[in-house]
Amino acid sequence: MTFGRLDRAGTYLVLCTFALIAIYPILSILFLALHRKEDLVTGFAFPTRIDLSSFEAAWTEGNFATGFKSSFIVAATVTAVSAVLSIGTGYAFGTMRFTGDRIVFPIILLGIIFPYEATVIPLYYDFSDVPLLHWHLLNTYWALILPQIGQSVAFGTFWMRAFFRSTPRSLIEAARIDGATSFGVLGRVLLPQAMPAVLTMSVLVFTYTWNEFLLALVLVSGSESHQTAPLGLSFFAGASRAGDPTKVAAAAVLVALPILVVYLFLQRHFVRGMLAGALKE
Amino acid sequence: MADEDLADAARPDPVAPGASRRRRRGGAGRAPGDPRNVAWLYVLPGLAFYVLFTLAPLLHTVYYSLFDWDGLTEKTWVGLANYSEALRDGVLRDAFLHSGILIVYYAVLPVIIGLMLTAALTRSAIRGFRFFRTTLFLPQLIAGVVIAQAWIWIYATDGPLNRFLELIGLGSLTRPWLGDFTWALPSIGAIGSWVTFGLCMVLFIAGVQKIPTSLYDAARVDGAGAVREFFAVTLPGLHNEILVAFVLTTINALRNFDVVYNTTAGGPGGETMVPSMYMYQNAFLYNRVGYAAAIATVLAIAIFILAAIVLRVGDRSERT
Numbered sequence: 001m002t003f004g005r006l007d008r009a010g011t012y013l014v015l016c017t018f019a020l021i022a023i024y025p026i027l028s029i030l031f032l033a034l035h036r037k038e039d040l041v042t043g044f045a046f047p048t049r050i051d052l053s054s055f056e057a058a059w060t061e062g063n064f065a066t067g068f069k070s071s072f073i074v075a076a077t078v079t080a081v082s083a084v085l086s087i088g089t090g091y092a093f094g095t096m097r098f099t100g101d102r103i104v105f106p107i108i109l110l111g112i113i114f115p116y117e118a119t120v121i122p123l124y125y126d127f128s129d130v131p132l133l134h135w136h137l138l139n140t141y142w143a144l145i146l147p148q149i150g151q152s153v154a155f156g157t158f159w160m161r162a163f164f165r166s167t168p169r170s171l172i173e174a175a176r177i178d179g180a181t182s183f184g185v186l187g188r189v190l191l192p193q194a195m196p197a198v199l200t201m202s203v204l205v206f207t208y209t210w211n212e213f214l215l216a217l218v219l220v221s222g223s224e225s226h227q228t229a230p231l232g233l234s235f236f237a238g239a240s241r242a243g244d245p246t247k248v249a250a251a252a253v254l255v256a257l258p259i260l261v262v263y264l265f266l267q268r269h270f271v272r273g274m275l276a277g278a279l280k281e
Numbered sequence: 282m283a284d285e286d287l288a289d290a291a292r293p294d295p296v297a298p299g300a301s302r303r304r305r306r307g308g309a310g311r312a313p314g315d316p317r318n319v320a321w322l323y324v325l326p327g328l329a330f331y332v333l334f335t336l337a338p339l340l341h342t343v344y345y346s347l348f349d350w351d352g353l354t355e356k357t358w359v360g361l362a363n364y365s366e367a368l369r370d371g372v373l374r375d376a377f378l379h380s381g382i383l384i385v386y387y388a389v390l391p392v393i394i395g396l397m398l399t400a401a402l403t404r405s406a407i408r409g410f411r412f413f414r415t416t417l418f419l420p421q422l423i424a425g426v427v428i429a430q431a432w433i434w435i436y437a438t439d440g441p442l443n444r445f446l447e448l449i450g451l452g453s454l455t456r457p458w459l460g461d462f463t464w465a466l467p468s469i470g471a472i473g474s475w476v477t478f479g480l481c482m483v484l485f486i487a488g489v490q491k492i493p494t495s496l497y498d499a500a501r502v503d504g505a506g507a508v509r510e511f512f513a514v515t516l517p518g519l520h521n522e523i524l525v526a527f528v529l530t531t532i533n534a535l536r537n538f539d540v541v542y543n544t545t546a547g548g549p550g551g552e553t554m555v556p557s558m559y560m561y562q563n564a565f566l567y568n569r570v571g572y573a574a575a576i577a578t579v580l581a582i583a584i585f586i587l588a589a590i591v592l593r594v595g596d597r598s599e600r601t
């Protein structure tokens with residue numbers, strides 16, 4: 001064996017080892033979920049047959065039909081609304097100069113670094129009785145949707161601004177000379193090109209919103225019909241792990257599944273979004 | 282493609298030659314561009330959501346931190362008393378200490394592991410890199426609650442980790458990891474390392490590919506060995522990526538709530554208490570809203586300062 005081949009074999013050995021480490025915890029909980037409580041599994045728990053009964057039981061007992069509905073409503077609304085808003089803000093900061101732009105943009109960027117953990121306390125009290133309006137938003141979808149739109153707009157503004165800045169100015173100028181309004185430039189010239197960037201942003205916002213836990217715990221744990229899937233999993237795990245770990249495992253796999261499916265099809269967007277988004281942060 | 286776009290976006294806008302420069306109010310005396318206050322029409326809706334539901338609550342937290350309040354009865358103004366209590370509170374000090382230890386697991390270890398692996402992989406082109414990238418990135422996407430369930434099982438008394446230790450003859454080391462006073466925090470830390478190491482690896486491997494091969498050739502002509510090559514070419518070339526990895530993973534370590542809440546909830550005996558968990562307990566279990574707000578404020582400031590330090594240090598090392 002030449003040195004080069006040995007080197008190459010070593011490279012793949014290292015990569016395979018770490019790929020295995022990355023995937024093993026996920027596989028191991030899947031293995032556990034494919035058993036029944038009566039199997040009394042321990043250790044590695046390699047499944048000998050495909051038994052989906054734990055999934056069925058977890059779905060009904062953990063009330064995940066509700067959890068998935070809530071999570072889907074919240075994540076879809078946050079994704080759609082924040083995409084529209086971020087296209088607007090990104091367009092303005094990326095292609096125009098206006099009074100105050102140099103003050104407002106850094107303030108929005110602050111929202112990416114600051115931890116939203118520091119916002120939950122006032123959100124809880126303000127949503128239980130909205131100042132002046134006296135709405136009761138606690139334990140409604142709004143309590144989750146509104147703050148997460150706010151956070152997502154911070155990231156989305158930064159992301160779409162970077163995209164719009166990279167489009168050739170001549171394109172915009174040409175459209176304006178042809179008499180297009182600012183809205184026309186955005187809708188007919190820029191937006192068709194921006195679709196991949198919008199998709200990347202949407203995929204990330206959807207994932208973050210689907211996975212969110214602390215806001216759900218604080219703002220909707222009082223209403224069973226508004227609980228999100230991760231919150232439902234947390235409650236279900238607390239209540240039934242001692243009784244039947246296979247069901248908790250199945251529930252965990254179910255909660256992760258929608259994002260894993262999206263990842264399978266749009267992984268390029270995930271990686272690009274997280275790396276490029278990170279690189280400018 | 283977007284990656285390069287973003288790199289470009291960091292630089293100031295070059296003025297397109299021949300572009301018609303319109304100057305309206307607000308534009309005089311500034312760099313040429315396109316002064317248009319119609320922009321506010323596009324900014325306002327998004328800005329409104331951000332200000333109302335992110336910025337205002339953040340400031341509101343700071344305001345609450347100046348009161349003694351149980352969340353129900355009248356607030357009492359106490360000035361900075363919550364902060365001076367925070368300074369004396371041993372539990373909070375421990376929580377920040379634990380966060381510091383978690384930074385080692387969440388940030389330092391993954392960056393070092395990522396760099397070592399990248400160094401080992403630099404010389405050969407990797408076929409099937411996309412497959413590895415997909416797999417290594419996986420932990421990034423999984424909800425914290427799910428991650429917690431997966432690792433509770435791995436660490437369980439009769440779970441895979443203890444079984445593995447028995448298999449290799451280290452049966453004496455088996456224990457309920459998350460319930461062990463000494464091992465609970467490192468066990469949480471290991472979960473963090475697992476979540477972030479893939480991100481670091483993918484960042485670094487992608488970064489290495491952008492380093493011009495001519496630099497490596499030159500190093501080899503100069504007779505540099507693998508180690509010198511790493512310190513002379515790879516490490517400086519990965520400057521930005523290392524910085525980003527540190528900022529992201531450090532912030533992750535400090536914010537950590539989902540995993541702790543769903544594995545140990547701060548136990549056993551407060552050994553895994555972290556600031557966000559302690560804030561949650563004070564606000565929603567002990568009804569000490571003002572004090573919880575002070576903890577949240579301190580945490581936000583700590584994160585901001587750490588991010589600023591990492592970026593500042595990074596900036597300086599780039600210039601020299």
